[in-house]
Amino acid sequence: MRTILKVNEVTKIYTKGQKPSLHKVSFEAEAGEFIGIMGASGSGKTTLLNVLSTIDRPTEGNVLIDDVNLEKLSDSEAADFRRDHLGFIFQEYFLLDSLTVRENISVPLTLQKIPPKKIEYMVRSLAERFGIASQLDKYPGELSGGQRQRVSAARAVIKKPGILFADEPTGALDSASATELLKALYEANRDLRTMILMVTHDPYAASYANRILIFRDGRIVEELRRNRDERQKFYERIIEKVAEMDTGRN
Amino acid sequence: MKREMNYEMNAFYIAYRNLKKNVSFYLLYFVSAAFVIAVFFSFTSFSKSRIILDKISSDGRVETMCSTISVFLMAFVIFYMAYSNRFFLRRRTKELGIYALLGYRKADILKLLISENIYICCLAFLFGILMGALAYRGIVCLINGLLRLGIRQSELSFLDPSAVAQTAVFVAAVLVILVISNGRFLWRSSLMDLVRFEKSAEKKMKFHKLPAAAGFLMILSGYGLSLDILRGSRSVWIRAGFYQTGLLTLFLVTAGTVLFIAFFLPYVMERSKRHKKSFYTDMKIVTTPGFIYRIRSNSRTLIMLTLLSAAVLTVSSVMALTLYYPIAAVSRVAPSEIEFRIGDGMREEDIIDLAERYAPDAADTEITITDLYRVTSDSDHLPVEYSLGSSMNGAQGEEILREAGFECISYSQYRRLLEEQGKNKAADRYAPLSGNECILLKYQPDEQEEPEAGRQYVLDFANGSAEVTVKELSLDNVISFANSVGTLVVSDELYSAISRGQTPDVRVASLNGSALKDNEALYQALSDYLDGSPYLQGHSHRINELIYMNSSTFLLIGFLVILFFIAAGSILYFNNRSAAEDSKADYEILEKIGYRRSKIRKIIRRQIRAFFAIPFLLGLADCIFASMVYKAGLMQNLLGSSWSQYVPVGIAVLLTALIYFVYYILTVKSCCATVWPLDRTMNCSAIGQNDELSTRI
Ligand SMILES: Nc1ncnc2c1ncn2[C@@H]1O[C@H](COP(=O)(O)OP(=O)(O)O)[C@@H](O)[C@H]1O
Numbered sequence A: 001m002r003t004i005l006k007v008n009e010v011t012k013i014y015t016k017g018q019k020p021s022l023h024k025v026s027f028e029a030e031a032g033e034f035i036g037i038m039g040a041s042g043s044g045k046t047t048l049l050n051v052l053s054t055i056d057r058p059t060e061g062n063v064l065i066d067d068v069n070l071e072k073l074s075d076s077e078a079a080d081f082r083r084d085h086l087g088f089i090f091q092e093y094f095l096l097d098s099l100t101v102r103e104n105i106s107v108p109l110t111l112q113k114i115p116p117k118k119i120e121y122m123v124r125s126l127a128e129r130f131g132i133a134s135q136l137d138k139y140p141g142e143l144s145g146g147q148r149q150r151v152s153a154a155r156a157v158i159k160k161p162g163i164l165f166a167d168e169p170t171g172a173l174d175s176a177s178a179t180e181l182l183k184a185l186y187e188a189n190r191d192l193r194t195m196i197l198m199v200t201h202d203p204y205a206a207s208y209a210n211r212i213l214i215f216r217d218g219r220i221v222e223e224l225r226r227n228r229d230e231r232q233k234f235y236e237r238i239i240e241k242v243a244e245m246d247t248g249r250n
Numbered sequence B: 001m002k003r004e005m006n007y008e009m010n011a012f013y014i015a016y017r018n019l020k021k022n023v024s025f026y027l028l029y030f031v032s033a034a035f036v037i038a039v040f041f042s043f044t045s046f047s048k049s050r051i052i053l054d055k056i057s058s059d060g061r062v063e064t065m066c067s068t069i070s071v072f073l074m075a076f077v078i079f080y081m082a083y084s085n086r087f088f089l090r091r092r093t094k095e096l097g098i099y100a101l102l103g104y105r106k107a108d109i110l111k112l113l114i115s116e117n118i119y120i121c122c123l124a125f126l127f128g129i130l131m132g133a134l135a136y137r138g139i140v141c142l143i144n145g146l147l148r149l150g151i152r153q154s155e156l157s158f159l160d161p162s163a164v165a166q167t168a169v170f171v172a173a174v175l176v177i178l179v180i181s182n183g184r185f186l187w188r189s190s191l192m193d194l195v196r197f198e199k200s201a202e203k204k205m206k207f208h209k210l211p212a213a214a215g216f217l218m219i220l221s222g223y224g225l226s227l228d229i230l231r232g233s234r235s236v237w238i239r240a241g242f243y244q245t246g247l248l249t250l251f252l253v254t255a256g257t258v259l260f261i262a263f264f265l266p267y268v269m270e271r272s273k274r275h276k277k278s279f280y281t282d283m284k285i286v287t288t289p290g291f292i293y294r295i296r297s298n299s300r301t302l303i304m305l306t307l308l309s310a311a312v313l314t315v316s317s318v319m320a321l322t323l324y325y326p327i328a329a330v331s332r333v334a335p336s337e338i339e340f341r342i343g344d345g346m347r348e349e350d351i352i353d354l355a356e357r358y359a360p361d362a363a364d365t366e367i368t369i370t371d372l373y374r375v376t377s378d379s380d381h382l383p384v385e386y387s388l389g390s391s392m393n394g395a396q397g398e399e400i401l402r403e404a405g406f407e408c409i410s411y412s413q414y415r416r417l418l419e420e421q422g423k424n425k426a427a428d429r430y431a432p433l434s435g436n437e438c439i440l441l442k443y444q445p446d447e448q449e450e451p452e453a454g455r456q457y458v459l460d461f462a463n464g465s466a467e468v469t470v471k472e473l474s475l476d477n478v479i480s481f482a483n484s485v486g487t488l489v490v491s492d493e494l495y496s497a498i499s500r501g502q503t504p505d506v507r508v509a510s511l512n513g514s515a516l517k518d519n520e521a522l523y524q525a526l527s528d529y530l531d532g533s534p535y536l537q538g539h540s541h542r543i544n545e546l547i548y549m550n551s552s553t554f555l556l557i558g559f560l561v562i563l564f565f566i567a568a569g570s571i572l573y574f575n576n577r578s579a580a581e582d583s584k585a586d587y588e589i590l591e592k593i594g595y596r597r598s599k600i601r602k603i604i605r606r607q608i609r610a611f612f613a614i615p616f617l618l619g620l621a622d623c624i625f626a627s628m629v630y631k632a633g634l635m636q637n638l639l640g641s642s643w644s645q646y647v648p649v650g651i652a653v654l655l656t657a658l659i660y661f662v663y664y665i666l667t668v669k670s671c672c673a674t675v676w677p678l679d680r681t682m683n684c685s686a687i688g689q690n691d692e693l694s695t696r697i
């Protein structure tokens, strides 16, 4: 397997004198991996996603995606890089309120100058897969939380990004909607070989990943690999681990 | 009791903190309120100043106009303050909802709002009075210089106490209105409304075909009706009545504008989405829905701005026309610097003496005496000028009857006068006349079905008769209409035949030269010498008189126009700025998806541009058609139809465009600063050529 993401000793300090939000974080990831990121609030998970996805810049260290050093990119190049290689899903959905579902999903493709006919076709087939085909002409305001998150996921997946970043995508969803979304992500990962980095608090959500990085105070303190376990088995291991870390804190 | 006190302190304190926190946003609100009050105050000072009014108003006309305009002005200030107050209130509903959740009673929240209003109104009042006083000074200086009123600055007090008092009372009244309006808003909305207020606009939009089509058709037919006036006597305006047609047109355009903005524009934009090729582009897919959304949620503001802008543009264009047109027409009404009829027993030496006394050592002064001979004709199809009954410019207002007939001057006299009047281009245009050719000087441009040029008339005069052919028609009269109408320029041979052994019917003296320009002393002396004769005409004298007569109207309308621009500009600014703030999250998403900043800035610019363009362009169209109707229907036409007459309209439009443009740039800058508050290196260029460059820096 090819290594796509290389994170070398990345440190992020927002304000001088403050303790670092990320402290010399290093890890690598291969194409097609589904990585879960767990940890308490404020442990630096969102900061990590921002730094990995060119939204923010590290104070020290560097990040390589497909051998491109993110540090070297200008703002416009970074924008083009996001356009061509990265996808995002957020806890707060972040849909454009004045656009219909169809238009929301189409935006990344228009940016890549894909012809309208093809856009329509791709949107339709993806919407079917995410179970939102009947909602295409509605506005985000008319959808439930779960539907919105699926729209958001469809928008992230549609351009077949090399890496998909998801920050607590199931945080605001009920368990049924969460499961649907996770299945969709799992399939995208399996069928399209999209690498996924997903921040989550939920051990169930994390169990869809094949590797889990656990953060505390800006560092990776633990790493769990799924290996050949069934999802159910992996889920139990994660719960165990989380419980263990909680007792460690007491 | 103590608790009450505390609450009050609290409300004031929170209000103060809140104002401080949102300084930049409130700043413009405050500044525009101060400006509006400044305009009001300087207007009030002006209309209360006896020193000025005594000089510029003789018949109470200015006073009447002042009181009419002050009503408009007050209505406008109240409207503007109420609008911006409501606008800010809407922006803050969520904040107010949080206060309510925390346990504030509605009365407490109202107290908070009242305190804020008092802060802003008091500050705006103070600044407004100061700025207004300065502006008033400036205005007085300006009209003093322009009209030579001879007012000494020391005669004026810096602050007129009664104007201050009146402004204070008015601001207090506005404050009461704002408090009532805020109270109504608070009591009408439930806690749920307050907390979820912002979401309410997200309802599914419906697009109605019928009102959209009606709006489009109504505007179109309104414009069509106004164009119809150009058909002259065959137009609906003449056949069905000017007043009725005018009302109908006004109704069609106003109602049409309302429907056009509220239904037609969103409908067309919605339809444009069906054109997949152009819609599925990275710009349009964001801007088109955004535009539809904004135009629907702000249609009332847009409609109001458009109608106001149409009204203001029209008023200023019509004003410009009413001043410009008579001034332009002075070159025909009084072609020479000074001109009068020489009566019996008047000596040429006296005139020369007077001219030398009042315009000494002037090398280029020319005094020419032209003899006019009246001839009659029995031919068919005589031009209207032949029998035009009375002189149109009886300077004293009395009608002076003239005998029907052509009044002949010779070609060389004609040419000489043209040259003396500085119309060299015109002089070169008319080639010498031979034998029986003549030039007919028209009063109004030729509007006959069959052209008058080429017609033949038999002239009867004391020494015989002759048949002449009209070689051409001309609007370049060299003698004022007070002294000659139906002037016929004949060849020198014919002229000598007509004049041989006869005394001229009219002798006209024409004085020209740079030293005579604006020479009121000479004009006055001549007027005395001529016993106030109505035949005395002066070019620059007439222009000065026109400026003097119209200046107060202009000044007063000017107050309204300035007020409009302050209000309209601020409304556009607030509106766009708050929209940018609301869309901040959207722009962040776009940036994450991979839109470059330059592209997002372009999106912001486009959205603002659309918002500015609607009131400006629609207002402009309304103004053009309205000025056209006014010009064609209500104004005399002495100048023929040349585009140059629309110069003042053009200037009014250009100035408006310029002001809108400046506001546009400011708004774009401010919106970009809102979206990227920390971004100091990347200045948001409003023109947007060096976007690519600036992103890289
Ligand atoms: N923009 C910022 N400015 C300053 N400090 C920040 C900023 N964003 C996050 N932090 C700090 O960095 C740490 C990590 O935050 P974050 O990555 O958001 O945590 P998580 O996503 O794991 O909850 C926290 O201590 C937070 O206070």
Ligand SMILES: [Mg+2]
Binding pocket: A045, A046, A047
């Ligand atoms: Mg987070």
